[in-house]
Amino acid sequence: MDMRDIAKLAGVSSATVSRVINGLSVVRPATAERVQQVIDEYKFIPNGSATTLKYGRSSTYGLIIPDITNPFFPEFIQNFETILADTNYNMLMATTASHPSKVQKTIHRMLVSRVEGIALLASEIETEPIEAMMHNRVPLVTMDRRLVGRGLSDISVDSTSGMKQAVEHLFRLRHRKIGYIGGSAGPTISDHRRDSFFRALKEYGLAADERFLRVGNYRVNGGEAAMESLLALERRPTAVVTANDLTAIGALRVIHRHGLSVPEDFSIVGFDDIELSDIVYPPLTTLHLSQQELARKFVSALDGFQPDSHVQGKQFKVETTLVVRNSTGPVKKRRTASTKSTAAR
Amino acid sequence: MDMRDIAKLAGVSSATVSRVINGLSVVRPATAERVQQVIDEYKFIPNGSATTLKYGRSSTYGLIIPDITNPFFPEFIQNFETILADTNYNMLMATTASHPSKVQKTIHRMLVSRVEGIALLASEIETEPIEAMMHNRVPLVTMDRRLVGRGLSDISVDSTSGMKQAVEHLFRLRHRKIGYIGGSAGPTISDHRRDSFFRALKEYGLAADERFLRVGNYRVNGGEAAMESLLALERRPTAVVTANDLTAIGALRVIHRHGLSVPEDFSIVGFDDIELSDIVYPPLTTLHLSQQELARKFVSALDGFQPDSHVQGKQFKVETTLVVRNSTGPVKKRRTASTKSTAAR
DNA sequence: CTGAAAGCGCTAACAC
DNA sequence: GTGTTAGCGCTTTCAG
Numbered sequence: 001m002d003m004r005d006i007a008k009l010a011g012v013s014s015a016t017v018s019r020v021i022n023g024l025s026v027v028r029p030a031t032a033e034r035v036q037q038v039i040d041e042y043k044f045i046p047n048g049s050a051t052t053l054k055y056g057r058s059s060t061y062g063l064i065i066p067d068i069t070n071p072f073f074p075e076f077i078q079n080f081e082t083i084l085a086d087t088n089y090n091m092l093m094a095t096t097a098s099h100p101s102k103v104q105k106t107i108h109r110m111l112v113s114r115v116e117g118i119a120l121l122a123s124e125i126e127t128e129p130i131e132a133m134m135h136n137r138v139p140l141v142t143m144d145r146r147l148v149g150r151g152l153s154d155i156s157v158d159s160t161s162g163m164k165q166a167v168e169h170l171f172r173l174r175h176r177k178i179g180y181i182g183g184s185a186g187p188t189i190s191d192h193r194r195d196s197f198f199r200a201l202k203e204y205g206l207a208a209d210e211r212f213l214r215v216g217n218y219r220v221n222g223g224e225a226a227m228e229s230l231l232a233l234e235r236r237p238t239a240v241v242t243a244n245d246l247t248a249i250g251a252l253r254v255i256h257r258h259g260l261s262v263p264e265d266f267s268i269v270g271f272d273d274i275e276l277s278d279i280v281y282p283p284l285t286t287l288h289l290s291q292q293e294l295a296r297k298f299v300s301a302l303d304g305f306q307p308d309s310h311v312q313g314k315q316f317k318v319e320t321t322l323v324v325r326n327s328t329g330p331v332k333k334r335r336t337a338s339t340k341s342t343a344a345r
Numbered sequence: 346m347d348m349r350d351i352a353k354l355a356g357v358s359s360a361t362v363s364r365v366i367n368g369l370s371v372v373r374p375a376t377a378e379r380v381q382q383v384i385d386e387y388k389f390i391p392n393g394s395a396t397t398l399k400y401g402r403s404s405t406y407g408l409i410i411p412d413i414t415n416p417f418f419p420e421f422i423q424n425f426e427t428i429l430a431d432t433n434y435n436m437l438m439a440t441t442a443s444h445p446s447k448v449q450k451t452i453h454r455m456l457v458s459r460v461e462g463i464a465l466l467a468s469e470i471e472t473e474p475i476e477a478m479m480h481n482r483v484p485l486v487t488m489d490r491r492l493v494g495r496g497l498s499d500i501s502v503d504s505t506s507g508m509k510q511a512v513e514h515l516f517r518l519r520h521r522k523i524g525y526i527g528g529s530a531g532p533t534i535s536d537h538r539r540d541s542f543f544r545a546l547k548e549y550g551l552a553a554d555e556r557f558l559r560v561g562n563y564r565v566n567g568g569e570a571a572m573e574s575l576l577a578l579e580r581r582p583t584a585v586v587t588a589n590d591l592t593a594i595g596a597l598r599v600i601h602r603h604g605l606s607v608p609e610d611f612s613i614v615g616f617d618d619i620e621l622s623d624i625v626y627p628p629l630t631t632l633h634l635s636q637q638e639l640a641r642k643f644v645s646a647l648d649g650f651q652p653d654s655h656v657q658g659k660q661f662k663v664e665t666t667l668v669v670r671n672s673t674g675p676v677k678k679r680r681t682a683s684t685k686s687t688a689a690r
Numbered sequence: 691c692t693g694a695a696a697g698c699g700c701t702a703a704c705a706c
Numbered sequence: 707g708t709g710t711t712a713g714c715g716c717t718t719t720c721a722g
Contacts, residue, residue: 347714347715347716348715348716348717349715359715359716359717360716360717360718363716363717363718364717364718367717391715391716392714392715392716393716394714394715394716395714395715395716395717396715396716396717397716398714398715398716399715399716399717399718400716400717
């Protein structure tokens with residue numbers, strides 16, 4: 001069943017059917033209605049692949065996510081897809097267990113499907129081979145890589161002001177020894193978050209003590225391991241800022257496991273403000289990142305690209321703001337601090 | 346740049362290029378290699394929409410998820426997409442904020458894109474209008490609706506044996522007053538889970554006490570509200586089985602908020618075994634549901650359908666098994682039970 | 691083993 | 707306001 005069949009049944013030509021379906025107002029209302037009736041009666045659905053073939057436009061964007069199991073991503077996907085759906089676009093989605101070879105294959109598949117752009121949220125991945133494959137066909141928009149180029153845009157989270165607010169908040173609560181549990185070593189995003197933390201410390205005249213610095217992996221178990229090691233210290237920090245909420249949650253668990261409480265014994269600050277951060281006990285003080293804004297910027301970076309043009313991409317920024325909940329509190333007057341410090345692990 | 350261009354550059358015809366790309370072994374190796382070189386040099390990527398147009402096959406399945414923010418779904422998506430990617434299939438994904446009108450539009454878009462089948466994980470949605478639209482074009486596979494038909498299959502979670510294990514486990518821990526917090530009223534899935542709980546109770550000679558029965562919404566806040574109301578009871582249950590892990594987590598929070606502990610004062614059993622259930626404190630005893638198996642069954646239901654045939658769909662089942670963690674324990678010898686029972690809320 | 695050619699379904703010129 | 711038609715890029719008979 002194609003437009004020609006509908007045309008025959010409605011006593012018009014296939015061109016008119018096409019015009020009706022696309023809402024071109026040139027068609028006489030009576031004709032349009034007759035055509036529409038036939039369409040409805042036969043539940044006709046046009047074949048999009050013909051349109052895609054003719055115009056190269058597929059009304060589809062690709063989205064590649066490293067690990068959908070990290071709650072940050074579902075929230076993003078939700079927002080991203082909602083925006084696309086509103087403009088009748090499809091979302092072709094794929095995950096990569098951070099497996100670069102899978103990324104290559106995935107992008108190839110997406111390009112075969114003639115997506116009009118690809119959002120790649122996998123900051124740890126090398127994009128040279130990918131960019132080669134993209135070959136300026138469609139825009140590539142990455143997250144937190146801070147690199148732009150021909151047909152390559154980037155959306156980055158600017159943690160500067162958020163980190164400053166976090167450190168200020170802790171400073172006012174009289175914290176002076178503030179630790180940091182970072183993300184995985186490697187990706188720019190990890191460096192950026194850690195560096196803005198350091199800069200914020202400096203602004204408040206605090207020393208960046210190497211001994212309070214740990215590396216995580218953006219997941220719960222990384223936060224746990226790092227916190228264990230922090231608790232094993234003779235002289236512990238009184239507060240810890242983390243590279244994301246999952247890391248903070250891991251830290252929280254370890255603190256509880258050691259019979260300590262938050263925020264009485266320890267203050268914890270997260271990053272991202274995923275939904276979970278408000279559900280966990282105690283609800284996390286964290287740097288809020290607007291998923292909606294992030295998704296909107298991705299879509300506009302994707303949209304704002306002339307097809308096939310070799311236009312230079314743009315660098316977008318998304319700001320963060322501190323949300324104070326219950327995982328931060330004033331420094332406890334020390335008493336038994338030195339007596340219980342060695343037991344850990 | 347199309348196959349004809351490549352053909353010219355390699356001094357062959359476009360038919361040969363097509364054969365090389367599709368790995369048809371009829372081509373003489375030397376020719377194939379020459380063609381492949383040109384393809385690589387020009388980074389040629391064939392236009393899938395032409396193939397889709399010609400053969401109606403898009404190598405794409407659609408997946409519709411109600412609320413991706415429920416961690417159950419990301420885990421499913423991950424598994425589903427991995428299976429598809431292994432066979433070079435694409436996944437077109439959409440979410441619906443359980444908004445039926447969006448489902449209609451989404452499915453229409455997917456059919457326009459010529460997906461080869463649609464997985465619909467939204468048990469609360471009426472599918473009549475959808476089935477009409479599907480019009481037996483491609484298979485529709487639903488979750489937990491327990492309805493099959495022409496081109497309509499269903500994958501259901503069989504909670505019978507899991508619930509039996511759960512009740513047995515609690516019974517052995519000497520629980521006799523076991524409550525239940527269900528899912529949202531309405532969907533078959535909620536009825537099924539609750540009924541298998543009742544049946545399990547009966548097998549152990551326990552009465553299904555209406556007063557210990559609550560309705561939730563499969564989300565944390567539903568579990569919270571239900572647990573509040575259970576705690577307000579004069580005579581409380583000693584254990585609660587829930588319709589999913591998020592509900593259990595909500596219950597857990599309320600119990601903690603009331604200064605009680607799990608499993609000392611209360612035992613809680615979840616359902617689904619989402620990753621979070623092992624991260625939460627205490628880790629949940631829950632009914633494990635294999636996401637991998639679920640995803641595999643979806644894919645095989647989707648695959649096993651002859652295109653355009655009006656074949657009857659199948660009913661698939663996925664079993665659950667109890668995973669014992671730390672949210673269940675023996676009933677406490679009662680002491681002050683009656684004195685503290687009224688304070689709640 | 692390779693090439694020529696038809697046709698998948700749609701849409702935008704262009705003609706009327 | 708409506709119809710005719712060419713052609714998007716691919717695959718696959720069929721011929722050679």
